[in-house]
Amino acid sequence: MMKYDEIHIEDLEIYARHGVFPEETKLGQRFILSVTMYTDTRKAGKKDILDLSVDYGEVSHFVTAYMQENTYKLIEAAAENLAEEMLLRYPLLAGVELELKKPWAPVGLPLKYVSVRISRFWHKAYVAMGSNLGDKKAYLDQAVEELDGFRDCKVEKVSQYLVTKPYGGVEQDDFLNGCLLLKTLLTPEELLERLHEVEQKAHRERIVRWGPRTLDLDILLYDDLVLETENLIIPHIEMHLRDFVLKPLNEIAPNLRHPIYKKTVSQMLAELESK
Numbered sequence: 001m002m003k004y005d006e007i008h009i010e011d012l013e014i015y016a017r018h019g020v021f022p023e024e025t026k027l028g029q030r031f032i033l034s035v036t037m038y039t040d041t042r043k044a045g046k047k048d049i050l051d052l053s054v055d056y057g058e059v060s061h062f063v064t065a066y067m068q069e070n071t072y073k074l075i076e077a078a079a080e081n082l083a084e085e086m087l088l089r090y091p092l093l094a095g096v097e098l099e100l101k102k103p104w105a106p107v108g109l110p111l112k113y114v115s116v117r118i119s120r121f122w123h124k125a126y127v128a129m130g131s132n133l134g135d136k137k138a139y140l141d142q143a144v145e146e147l148d149g150f151r152d153c154k155v156e157k158v159s160q161y162l163v164t165k166p167y168g169g170v171e172q173d174d175f176l177n178g179c180l181l182l183k184t185l186l187t188p189e190e191l192l193e194r195l196h197e198v199e200q201k202a203h204r205e206r207i208v209r210w211g212p213r214t215l216d217l218d219i220l221l222y223d224d225l226v227l228e229t230e231n232l233i234i235p236h237i238e239m240h241l242r243d244f245v246l247k248p249l250n251e252i253a254p255n256l257r258h259p260i261y262k263k264t265v266s267q268m269l270a271e272l273e274s275k
Contacts, residue, residue, distance in 0.1 A: 002094070004038035004039060004040065004094050004095070005038070005039060005040055005041040005042070006036050006037065006038060006039075007036070007037040007039065007041070007053070007054055007056055008034070008035070008036050008037075009033070009034065009035040009037075009056055009059065009060055009063075010034050011032050011033075011034055012032070012033045012034070012035070012060055012063065012064065013030060013031070013032055014030075014031045014032075014033055014063075014064050014067045014068065015028055015029070015030055015031075015068070016028060016029070016031055016067040016068050016071075016078075017029075017068075017071050018031070018067075018071060018072045018073070018074075018075060018078050018102075019073065019106075020073050020074070021106060024106070025071055029102070029104045030103055030104060031067065031075075031100060031101065031102055031103075032100075032101040032103065032113070033063060033067070033098065033099070033100055033101070034098070034099045034101075035059070035063065035086075035096060035097070035098055035099075036096065036097040036098075037054050037056075037059070037086075037090075037093055037096055038093065038094045038095040038096065038097075038121070039053070039054050039092050039093055039094060040092070040094075041053055053092065054090050054092050054093060059086070059090070062086075062089065063082060063086070066082055066085060067082065075100050075102055075114075075115075075116045076116050076118075078100060079098050079100045079116050079117075079118050080118065080120075082098060082100075083096050083098050083118060083120040084120065084152070084185060087120060087121075087122060087185060088151060088152075093122075094121060094122055095119065095120060095121030095122065096119070096120055096121075097117065097118070097119045097120075098116075098117065098118055098120075099115050099116070099117040100115060100116050100117075101113040101114070101115040102114050102115065120185065121185075122183055122184070122185060123183070123184050123185070123186075123222060123223050124156075124181060124182070124183060124184075124222075124223055125181075125182045125184055125188075125191055125219055125220075125221065125222045125223075126179060126180070126181055126182075126219075126220040126221045126222075126249060126252075126253065126256070127147075127179065127180050127182055127195065127217055127218065127219055127220065128177070128178075128179050128216075128217070128218045128220050128236070128239075128245050128248075128249070129143055129144075129177065129178045129179065129180065129215070129216070129217055130175050130176065130177045130178075130213070130215075130216040130244070131175065131176050131202075131213065131214055131215050131216065132166065132173045132174060132175040132176065132213065133173070133213060133214045134214055136161075136175075136176035137161060137176060139202050139214050139215045140161060140176060140178055140215070142201075142202060142215075143198050143202070143215055143217060144158055144180060146198050146201065147180070147182060147194075147198065150194065152184060152185040152186055153182055153183070153184045153185075153186065153194070154182070154183045154184070155180055155181070155182055155183075156181045156182070156183050157180060157181040157252040157253075158178065158179075158180045158181075158252070159178045159179045159180070159248035159249070159251040159252050160178065160248065160251060161176050161177065161178045161248075162176070162177045162178065162244060162247055162248055163175070163176060163177075164176075164177050164243070164244035175244065177244040177245070177247075177248060178248045179220070179245070179248040179249045179251070179252060180252075181252055181253065188219065188222050188225065188227055188232060188234055189229070189231070189232060191219060191222070192219060192231065192232050195217040195218075195219070196217075198215070198217060199214075199215050199216070199217055202214045202215035218236055219232070219234055219236065220234075220235060220236045220239050220245065220249065221234065221235050221236075221239075221256065221258075221259070222234050224257075224259040225259070226259050226260060235258060235259060235260060239258075240258065240261060240263075240268045240272070241272065243269070243272055243273065246265060246268055246269040246272060247269065249265050250265045250266055250269050253265055254266040
């Protein structure tokens with residue numbers, strides 16, 4: 001992960017109404033919030049201009065108001081939602097780390113406080129798109145529009161669409177393929193679920209492997225993550241073997257490096273085309 005500068009807000013005291021018990025949400029109690037904001041302070045530091053940085057004073061007032069205007073049963077939920085709102089509100093933030101302390105936690109025992117500490121960042125995911133049924137371009141355009149419409153996702157780049165022959169030996173119509181760069185707050189598993197939702201809206205049916213489909217969305221890369229679970233493998237296991245993936249990806253990210261093979265997209269495409 002890229003190394004960022006840090007701006008700290010330490011032990012901000014907030015009187016708010018969060019808790020499981022009715023008296024906590026009715027009477028309220030004291031919370032202590034510490035925030036680390038990950039950003040790039042160089043421009044602000046060189047030019048001495050506040051607008052080029054994240055205003056910690058404004059942030060302090062915002063998080064205080066947010067904590068007081070919303071009510072959650074769990075401090076986990078309060079921290080999670082606050083982190084998301086901060087990342088959505090302040091575009092210069094790459095990530096935040098929050099520690100939310102609850103000094104008066106009702107556990108019936110003497111303690112200093114209980115706390116929850118979380119780190120949340122924006123991530124970059126490259127997604128392959130394909131369609132070979134119906135109005136192919138409309139399906140790809142719809143996918144781009146829907147993904148960009150989610151508050152926790154933003155489409156930053158989209159390749160041109162490429163007509164390609166079907167892959168996998170199933171006789172079917174030609175595909176229209178493309179790639180996009182997505183900035184997202186979602187985890188890889190959450191992103192996979194979101195992509196499946198978008199596919200389902202396009203009436204995608206998973207009947208034949210490598211068969212015809214209205215819309216196919218695959219996670220190719222997610223930051224520099226290497227992940228293998230029962231439902232998801234990142235990087236996409238066959239991306240380096242598919243020209244219909246590498247060609248549009250090369251258009252938007254030629255110097256992007258594969259985290260396992262350590263080759264750029266342009267290098268992988270050149271090697272594939274030379275075979």
